Amino acid sequence: MRIVIIGSGGRLGAALVGEYRDKYDIAGFNHAQLDLANLDDVRGKLDAMSFDVLINAAAFTNVDLCETERDRAFLINAEAPGVLAKIASDKGARLIHFSTDYVFDGEKRAPYTEEDRANPISAYGESKLAGETNVLAMENGHLVVRVSWLFGHDRPSFIDGIIKRAQENEQVDAIADKFSAPTYTNDIAHMLPQFFDRGVAGGILHFANAGKCSWQEYGQWALNCCREAGVPLKARTVGALRLSDMTRPRQCSGGQAPWVARRPVYSVLSAAKYAELTGTSPRTWRDAVADYIRRFYSKK
Numbered sequence: 260m261r262i263v264i265i266g267s268g269g270r271l272g273a274a275l276v277g278e279y280r281d282k283y284d285i286a287g288f289n290h291a292q293l294d295l296a297n298l299d300d301v302r303g304k305l306d307a308m309s310f311d312v313l314i315n316a317a318a319f320t321n322v323d324l325c326e327t328e329r330d331r332a333f334l335i336n337a338e339a340p341g342v343l344a345k346i347a348s349d350k351g352a353r354l355i356h357f358s359t360d361y362v363f364d365g366e367k368r369a370p371y372t373e374e375d376r377a378n379p380i381s382a383y384g385e386s387k388l389a390g391e392t393n394v395l396a397m398e399n400g401h402l403v404v405r406v407s408w409l410f411g412h413d414r415p416s417f418i419d420g421i422i423k424r425a426q427e428n429e430q431v432d433a434i435a436d437k438f439s440a441p442t443y444t445n446d447i448a449h450m451l452p453q454f455f456d457r458g459v460a461g462g463i464l465h466f467a468n469a470g471k472c473s474w475q476e477y478g479q480w481a482l483n484c485c486r487e488a489g490v491p492l493k494a495r496t497v498g499a500l501r502l503s504d505m506t507r508p509r510q511c512s513g514g515q516a517p518w519v520a521r522r523p524v525y526s527v528l529s530a531a532k533y534a535e536l537t538g539t540s541p542r543t544w545r546d547a548v549a550d551y552i553r554r555f556y557s558k559k
């Protein structure tokens with residue numbers, strides 16, 4: 260099976276390449292090798308290749324920048340995935356395209372299913388939803404996988420940031436009133452091959468580690484796991500910030516710039532459809548985080 264992975268330099272794309280390198284015939288493109296903003300180049304390069312599965316893990320993921328660079332967000336996150344879907348369809352290949360919990364407005368207080376109405380509240384969310392629509396309009400055999408709060412060793416994310424801050428400071432804080440589920444890129448890489456076959460259901464699929472938490476709970480669990488793994492830290496507990504603090508420059512933790520884009524306060528994804536299709540359930544986010552810290556921090 261020949262697989263092409265776009266976004267191989269990103270957090271998820273690099274994890275996919277690492278997992279599949281020895282198992283499949285893989286070609287990866289990082290941003291410098293293939294620019295989704297250059298649609299002619301995308302067509303030229305991919306039309307010349309043969310593959311069974313095309314995975315798009317590339318995106319314009321800077322949520323705040325998407326607000327001010329709306330056209331670019333729609334070009335990369337919406338128009339380009341439509342072009343990828345067309346290229347894959349023409350070759351009889353399956354496109355697996357990644358999307359986000361940020362397509363939802365966050366008003367629900369129970370896990371979002373694939374049937375729930377998307378209603379994005381940011382340019383990033385709007386552009387990602389338009390990308391989903393473009394992919395599925397081309398052919399309903401393609402697959403859109405929505406994921407949330409990714410972490411993994413290939414590119415630092417929230418968890419690495421809070422561990423670093425806890426190593427350098429006595430006091431660390433994180434938002435306590437925004438909820439979703441952290442999801443380990445390795446877990447996505449392990450589960451995805453079940454969907455390589457075009458015979459397996461296409462459409463939208465939610466995948467996230469099980470359970471729900473705030474950033475504060477996520478950070479606290481990460482520090483607990485570090486302590487368990489013998490990783491030296493100065494801070495023991497994670498203090499609470501409010502979502503509203505993130506829009507005020509002086510309150511932002513870690514010297515972070517204030518947020519421009521609105522974010523959903525609740526964006527837990529239900530993995531019920533995944534469980535029904537595969538007969539398995541994702542492990543809990545706590546188990547996934549503990550595993551990540553054992554593998555990538557306790558060795559340091």
Ligand SMILES: NC(=O)c1ccc[n+]([C@@H]2O[C@H](COP(=O)([O-])OP(=O)(O)OC[C@H]3O[C@@H](n4cnc5c(N)ncnc54)[C@H](OP(=O)(O)O)[C@@H]3O)[C@@H](O)[C@H]2O)c1
Pocket residue numbers: 266267268269270271272289290291293294295296315316317318319320335357358359360361387405406407408409410414
């Ligand atoms: N991170 C999360 O918490 C999260 C949550 C929900 C959904 N998702 C979705 O999951 C997928 C993977 O996210 P991730 O966390 O792996 O993001 P990431 O680490 O930001 O990786 C995205 C990759 O896309 C590349 N890229 C950006 N613009 C490009 C362009 N014009 N052409 C080609 N490549 C381009 C980036 O390259 P540069 O770094 O050089 O720009 C980067 O390597 C995305 O679809 C994202 O929307 C992520």
